[in-house]
Amino acid sequence: MQLWKGRFQKELSKTTNDFNSSISFDSRMYKEDIEGSIAHATMLGKCGIIKEEDSQEIVSGLKQILSDIENGTLKIDMEAEDIHTFIEGELTKRLGDNGKRLHTSRSRNDQVALDIKLYLKKEVKNVKEKLRELVSVLCDKAEKYSDTVMPGYTHLQRAQPITFGHHILAYAEMFLRDISRLEDCYKRMDEMPLGSCALAGTTYPIDRSITASLLVFERITNNSLDGVSDRDYCIEFASVLSIIMVHLSRFSEEIIMWCSWEFKFVELDDAFSTGSSIMPQKKNPDIAELVRGKSGRVFGDTMALLTVMKGIALAYNKDMQEDKEAIFDAVDTVKMCLTAFTPMIDTMKVLPHNMRKAAASGFINATDCADYLTKKGVPFRDAYKATGELVALCIEKGTTLEELPLEEYKKICDVFDEGLYAEISLEKCANERKVLGGPNSDNVKAQAKRVRDYLCK
Ligand code: ARG
Numbered sequence: 001m002q003l004w005k006g007r008f009q010k011e012l013s014k015t016t017n018d019f020n021s022s023i024s025f026d027s028r029m030y031k032e033d034i035e036g037s038i039a040h041a042t043m044l045g046k047c048g049i050i051k052e053e054d055s056q057e058i059v060s061g062l063k064q065i066l067s068d069i070e071n072g073t074l075k076i077d078m079e080a081e082d083i084h085t086f087i088e089g090e091l092t093k094r095l096g097d098n099g100k101r102l103h104t105s106r107s108r109n110d111q112v113a114l115d116i117k118l119y120l121k122k123e124v125k126n127v128k129e130k131l132r133e134l135v136s137v138l139c140d141k142a143e144k145y146s147d148t149v150m151p152g153y154t155h156l157q158r159a160q161p162i163t164f165g166h167h168i169l170a171y172a173e174m175f176l177r178d179i180s181r182l183e184d185c186y187k188r189m190d191e192m193p194l195g196s197c198a199l200a201g202t203t204y205p206i207d208r209s210i211t212a213s214l215l216v217f218e219r220i221t222n223n224s225l226d227g228v229s230d231r232d233y234c235i236e237f238a239s240v241l242s243i244i245m246v247h248l249s250r251f252s253e254e255i256i257m258w259c260s261w262e263f264k265f266v267e268l269d270d271a272f273s274t275g276s277s278i279m280p281q282k283k284n285p286d287i288a289e290l291v292r293g294k295s296g297r298v299f300g301d302t303m304a305l306l307t308v309m310k311g312i313a314l315a316y317n318k319d320m321q322e323d324k325e326a327i328f329d330a331v332d333t334v335k336m337c338l339t340a341f342t343p344m345i346d347t348m349k350v351l352p353h354n355m356r357k358a359a360a361s362g363f364i365n366a367t368d369c370a371d372y373l374t375k376k377g378v379p380f381r382d383a384y385k386a387t388g389e390l391v392a393l394c395i396e397k398g399t400t401l402e403e404l405p406l407e408e409y410k411k412i413c414d415v416f417d418e419g420l421y422a423e424i425s426l427e428k429c430a431n432e433r434k435v436l437g438g439p440n441s442d443n444v445k446a447q448a449k450r451v452r453d454y455l456c457k
């Protein structure tokens with residue numbers, strides 16, 4: 001049943017109806033649609049636009065529909081044009097004329113904008129909650145491995161010694177920024193569009209502040225054209241979700257590498273790995289790979305939203321119906337990824353011994369060797385050159401800076417003495433980096449605490 005039948009003489013063809021319909025993907029907003037209609041009907045009654053008793057009958061009719069959907073006695077008709085049409089049609093079936101009064105001073109244009117905002121406001125909170133769980137798991141790991149030495153990398157080449165806790169907290173920082181982006185996005189989304197009607201507002205004496213406060217919106221949209229045709233909140237949320245996926249994908253890439261025999265820094269729990277149908281020895285990090293792969297979907301959803309919106313004149317155009325599948329897919333995907341990812345990290349076994357072994361080769365204490373000379377008065381550039389020569393010598397002799405005898409050091413620079421060996425011990429190199437934001441173990445613990453405090457506020 002269409003709501004707009006009056007001026008048409010023929011039924012819509014089946015293919016047009018299927019093409020035009022959005023119920024297969026907007027039915028998930030049934031609850032928000034009903035909440036919005038309850039607030040709207042209440043406001044109409046309070047403002048004397050419909051009779052108070054009619055308003056009450058509509059509200060209880062809507063509540064009944066909601067509980068019938070939730071307890072399974074009312075099935076959503078997949079032949080309906082959209083969820084708004086279905087709910088209004090069902091109300092009219094049940095109440096007759098009063099059902100038909102609900103849509104006074106409203107359009108599906110402001111109705112759908114409202115429903116999406118109500119739906120997404122909840123989802124922003126859900127995603128935020130899942131990120132908080134992940135960050136809290138990261139804090140556990142960081143605290144536990146605050147003094148576990150591992151190589152830090154640049155260009156994927158071993159660079160300088162850090163601690164595993166420090167490495168893990170880098171991701172906590174990224175996800176904290178994501179949480180704050182979600183909070184920003186929520187604030188901008190928190191604006192109630194109902195009352196914009198089709199595009200031009202209304203001549204009825206409605207009170208938009210009543211609906212806004214019933215639906216717990218912080219503000220009311222200030223321009224009716226913008227109120228119905230704005231989808232920034234979808235684009236912004238999708239963009240934040242995309243950045244979350246960038247972070248999850250980078251993290252996944254590291255997990256995948258760390259699981260390989262080449263690294264073996266971690267081992268995933270059996271419950272979060274899969275095997276091969278032919279190679280009996282395999283244990284694959286499929287979850288991390290899928291998370292990395294699914295980032296592409298979310299970027300695609302964001303791109304779809306941008307493209308849908310870029311060329312449409314004010315105000316509502318049907319193109320905008322394409323917003324929902326994209327943003328819903330992005331939200332579903334991110335939630336699914338976080339649901340799988342967090343327990344995978346929580347249960348993964350960390351292998352400090354292998355990290356330490358990797359740290360021991362690759363001359364990651366070379367900077368500290370140069371710094372040792374510099375602290376004794378040698379200009380840094382000369383110290384750098386001398387250390388470079390020492391590294392070349394070690395490579396030639398197949399040894400390490402720790403094992404190279406002092407005479408060899410002295411041949412290159414006579415400032416070296418016995419004290420050097422303590423200065424280039426990997427534990428010391430990592431732990432002496434006490435600078436704010438550095439890998440020192442106490443720093444890591446303090447940072448983990450700061451992150452936890454942030455999560456609690
Ligand atoms: N199903 C539509 C959508 O999702 C609802 C709005 C319909 N408005 C209209 N003027 N046809 O965008």
